[in-house]
Amino acid sequence: MATPVVAMICTLLTGSGQSVTPKQLGAPAADLLNGRLQAPEPHEVGRAYGHAMIPILLDQNGDWSTSLPVPPTNHLALIPIGPGCERWSMNITDPDGHDDDGTWIVREGDLQPFFPQLTTRFDIPNPTPGDWSIQIEDGQPGATGYLLVRDHSGTALQTHPTSHVALVGHPVTLRACISEVDESGSPLADSINGMAIGLNVVAATMQWRGPDGTRSEIEVQQRGPWLEQTFIPQTTGPHSCHIEVQGIDADGYTFLRSGIHHFHVDQAIDLVQVTTTELDENRTAIDLKIGEAADREKFLLGAEVWCEGADGFQPRCWIGGMAMLEQGQVRLMLDRRWLTLEGGNGKNTRLRAVRIASPGNVQPLLPSGSIEWLDLGDLALPSSFTPDETTLQAMQFGIGDQTSFLAPESGSTAISRADQYGGHNLILSHGYCSDADSWPEADFSGDVSMYINTYQNFTHDEFALDLFSHGTQYKSYGIVGHSQGGNAALHLYAFYWSGLDWASDGRLVQALGTPFTGTSLAGDISVLGELFGFGCGVNYDMTYDGATQWLSYIPTVAREATWTWTSTFEDNWWSYDYCHILTDLILWDPEDGVVENSEGDLDGGNNMGTTIGWCHIKNMAEPREVNDTNRSSEMDAEAAR
Structure with a gap:
């Protein structure tokens, strides 16, 4: 029976x-x-590192110095980062002992919205190849920081784990190599070909860090073109491996690259x-x-x-x-x-x-x-x-409880001007670690509800369920999500019955600046944030590895219900342009200051293209992308409710 x-x-x-x-x-x-x-195959995931993040530790006099290898390139960029770094005196000289010849662009910039700190960025055109001298003076003795460097030479560090399994008591092996890449960070050849054209490693270090701050340094092994190191985690939670590689190119010039690979360790x-x-x-x-x-x-x-x-x-x-x-x-x-x-x-x-x-x-x-x-x-x-529409829906999503998503009374923590219990609404959602400065509600018409839950570091599942709770006051809704809000909306539609399933004809999920396949900032910014005691921490679901694993459970039918948009800055030929003074050195162009455009597209979704002249959030070089009334009006008109 x-x-x-x-x-x-x-x-x-x-x-x-x-x-x-x-x-x-x-x-x-x-x-x-x-x-x-x-x-996903681990070696096919992620992006190459085209920068170096060099640790700074000021001595008892508040000074620090290092030698920086610079290969042939048309552009060298440097930024010191650390508490009080706007007061540091930074001296930079080329291999011939020369400093600024009048062509350098030296700009003071604000690290907001990421950190409450001013700093100075140095952009040096056509730097002389060789070892450059970097000196910092007048800092607070014992202070720490990082020197962020990018030389745009077309050589990058690639890393990947041999498996995405990361479990307590089980070995985790990370591989790294150097390779040539194009301007978007895509490898031009595999690691073996990289060795064939003369790329090689001079020195390498890998340091593993656990959630309790413990650090382990294990000898790096060379296995063919790969550097390899194995670590056995003993506790659950976020772990990372900090990699620094000094390489040499075919012409004998050395260069420095570093990266941080993030893992989330669980129990088997x-x-x-x-x-x-x-x-x-x-x-x-x-x-x-x-x-x-x-x-x-x-x-x-x-x-x-x-x-x-x-x-x-x-x-x-x-x-x-x-x-x-x-x-x-x-x-x-x-x-x-x-x-x-x-x-x-x-x-x-x-x-x-x-x-x-x-x-x-x-x-x-x-x-x-x-x-x-x-x-x-x-x-x-x-x-x-x-196989009619009703039958196919049952095959694709199962049999749902059509009343479970309705609450007897409002569960919202933020009541907006048009909230109506039991109505058909459009929910506007912010993203990760938001201060609630998101969509201008006046740019949308009809029944609109603003989801607000500030300064959260949610997994996609936690975020989706929080959106679900907010939506229980409505019979049906569509969602317009910014940044991780787009991930959460897709997650909700893919995995749970909700008001999205009973919405009218129209676009169920619309996403702007959403890192569907990840962003470097999901981990790297949190590491820098430790310097200032600022930020919301690592979000593994938005790392390249975490995002691609998450997407590998989402069928095409859910992706087809999603519309995506990306943004980037206007690039003028006469200047070094970017969305953000800091993240420009970490991300690959084109990007919006947080998400690379290639990672903001959704395979199987409806990708609406990139709009120039906008950046991800406030305090960037261009206006925040949620203020683009042209895109907002289209989202409003086409949204399901």
């Missing part, structure tokens, strides 16, 4: 006490063939049992019994489904989504109509690449990363069915 549908709807409580129902996701084999729902789990239950004529429940699950309430699951057919043994669909832990097990739901629709016959059905991850800081929790195969046997399939 089939289990009643109502028994299969599992809910969880958000932080504000509302219940939310996860979707039971299904996607066609095309989402596997195009790679969108496959685990194991899979101890698999059982299947045929629930009805269409659905099979696959229950995974988890060992050592501790106090977790849910997991993020994903698996490929293969079976025989006229075309042989082939992938037929992908299944996954958020799954509640109940009685020590989590459930994958297979709608067997996918097998019929994709040409399968149900014979020799197997799950492949079964992944179990934490819902926030999306990390593999199995030491092996995934389970290669799980046999389900022969499954009986529906002989025929009509």
Whole structure:
């Protein structure tokens, strides 16, 4: 006898006490063939480092000096960063002992909105190659800081872990190499070719740092073109590896590069049992019994489904989504109509690449990363069915509780001029660590609600559930999200039933300046923020590794409901232009001061292009992008509500 549908709807409580129902996701084999729902290969993720961040420690006299190798280039940029750095006296001389010849551009700049600090930026055209002398005087004895350097020479540091598995007691191995890149930071050749054209390493250090501040330095090994180091974490939480490499190019010139690779370490789990239950004529429940699950309430699951057919043994669909832990097990739901629709016959059905991850800081929790195969046997399939819109929605998202997302009264912490309980609204959301200075509400019409929760470092899952709680006062809504607000809106639509699912025709999710595939600033700015005791900390979901793992669980059908926009500064030929004096040295052009344009596009989404003359947030060289009334008016007119 089939289990009643109502028994299969599992809910969880958000932080504000509302219940939310996860979707039971299904996607066609095309989402596997195009790679969108496959685990990302570590060596294909991330961006190269084209800069160096050199630690500064002022001596007892408040002085510091270093020798900086500079290769042939047309532009050298330097910025000292640290508390009180606006009072430092900085002397820079080239290998011939010369200082500013009148061509240098020396500008005082504000590190806001990142840090409450002034500093000075030095832009030096066509610097003489060789060892430059950098001296700092008149600082506070014992003060610390960083010298941020970028030489724009086209040589970069690349890093990646050998696996995205980062678990307590299990080795984590990081690799690094140097390579040539183009102006956008994309490698022109792989690491082996880099060695062939004469790039080599003179010296390298890697330092591992744990969440409690402990530091470990382990000898760096050379393995072919790669530098390699292995660390075994002993505690959960955010970890990082600080890498510094001094290299030499084919002409014998040395250069310096550094980077910070971030990890989020979790506790391992194991899979101890698999059982299947045929629930009805269409659905099979696959229950995974988890060992050592501790106090977790849910997991993020994903698996490929293969079976025989006229075309042989082939992938037929992908299944996954958020799954509640109940009685020590989590459930994958297979709608067997996918097998019929994709040409399968149900014979020799197997799950492949079964992944179990934490819902926030999306990390593999199995030491092996995934389970290669799980046999389900022969499954009986529906002989025929009509794949109409209602049927396809049930196959793609499961069967939802259509009342769980409504609250009996407003759960909002911010009531705006047009809030109406039970209405059809447009929710405007800010991003990560926001001070609430976001969308001008007057640029939008009709029923509009401003989501506000300031200075938060949410995972995408936490952010999405907070948006959900805010939205329970409405029957339906669309979301316009800035920065991480766009990630959270997509996450909410992909994984949970909410007011987004009952909105009118129109664009469900619209995102501006959203780091769909990550940003360097998700980690690097937090490291600099430690100098000032300022900022919200590392956000792993927005690092390159974290973002690509997160996206690998989001089907195309959810991406297609998302519209994205990016921004960048206006670049004049007669000057060095940027959105922000600091982040310009970290990010690759084009960028908006926080997010590189290439990372603001969503594979499978509706990418609306880049608008010139805007930057990410306030206190940058161009106006903040949320003030662009042209884009806002389009978002307003096209939004679902």
